[in-house]
Amino acid sequence: NDVVLKVEHLTKHYPIKKGVFSKSDACVHALEDASFEVHRGETFAIVGESGCGKSTTGKCILRLTEPTSGEVILDGEDFTKLKGEDLTRARQKMKLIFQDPYSSLNPRMTVADIIAEPIDIAGTYKTRAERDARVEEIMQAVGLDLAFKYRYPHEFSGGQRQRIGIARAIVLEPEIVVCDEPVSALDVSVQAKVINLLEELQDKLGLSYIFISHDLSVVKHISDTVMVMYLGHTMELASKQELFDEPLHPYTKALLDVIPRIRHERIQDKKILQGDVPSPTNPPAGCVFHTRCQHCMKVCCDRAPEMREVKPGHKCACHLFDEGLTEEEKTPVSI
Ligand code: SF4
């Protein structure tokens, strides 16, 4: 399976302005050293609680926010270094679907013009007829009635708006679509339809998805590979099968323990673990999860675990899988 996107050591720190109360150069550690590969035609899910760095990862990949360091290799080029026309051209290969499509749809534009905007800007078609034919083709592909062409976003339901957002995202035939909580704002009955549409389009167009979600039951359905994040750090990375059947990281296990039994419960409404997520401005030393981990050892408070391949294709950042620890380092610490 060929790699369509390779992310290397991607990091984002947001500086906090020096003020009366903070004299130091504090910063928010939003994303720390993320490395992963996305294969052509796969759905790569990024999961974790809100504020764990999922959206920051998506935004840094697309350069909606500039990463502090790291590389995003797209078709052999480092996307983070591109400028001018090269950047514009590369941007056509990666598109975004938002959580709330409505906020991203211009209320004064018709559905047809919204969907056509990317091809209008890119100047893809020479004639009006070709352009209109493409709009109709895409509307049909996403299940929008052609009678809606000259209507406005406010006339549509959430699910239909998301179809408009998807149509706009794929009209230029990108290679990668970053889907940031694409169904979280929708009713459960509509969620399944939009997920099915995304899968259908993936098969038809060979799209690769980076699927950002806090909802593990959705991720279990749609993903091929899953990366779990906590406080900006990557905790675990494995195939969906491995991650759900044989989770290794204590944080992943805790997340899986609270997968809602009833579909309409939302993880964000439940308390996943004891204690609050620490502030990303001042993350815990050592393993960032150690303040909430039931397996915390002495070493966890001092030294950050590295992301390592524990089983073939299954990576995890946790000292429980370090073989070289001393008895002293393994001393349990109660939290
Ligand atoms: Fe828990 Fe230590 Fe593993 Fe962190 S490194 S998850 S604190 S056992």
Ligand code: MG
């Ligand atoms: Mg799929």
